[in-house]
Amino acid sequence: AFWPNMAPQGKGGGKPGGRISDHINKDFGNFDNFKKQFSDAAKNVEGSGWAVLTYDNETDSLLIYQVEKQNFMHPPNLPLLLTLDVWEHSYYLDYLNDRGKYVDAWWNVANWDDVESRFSKATRR
Secondary structure, eight states: OTTTTBOOTTSSOSOOOHHHHHHHHHHHSSHHHHHHHHHHHHHTOSSSEEEEEEEETTTTEEEEEEEETTOOOOOTTSOEEEEEEOSGGGTHHHHTTOHHHHHHHHGGGBOHHHHHHHHHHHHOO
16 A cells, blocks of 8 residues: 555645545544644654554544554454555655654655545445
8 A cells, every 4th residue: 555655746745535535524523633643653653664544344434553563463354545654764865864754744745546546445335
């Protein structure tokens, strides 16, 4: 999910539209709250890892969680919608050890079309 979740420079970012936007508003109150929670999850992974947005069909909820190091214990019933790699190799050449700056810049390439597509597949019953 990581590479398709990013659009070429100038073609991503902004706010999502469609059903994923509606669900973000339902589960997080608004996009800014979601963005802060997802960014905080990414910035605060202890060591290396990932921030992940998933969808839970049983609760009809979007969930944010952290994956630390290689401990990817991802439940198969929670499809990945949005992932952000915060291993140092993802940002060190451009941002040195400033993970926060990397996470903030990453939002400029978020590919909401891909996230919407993944969400549509996840919510088919």
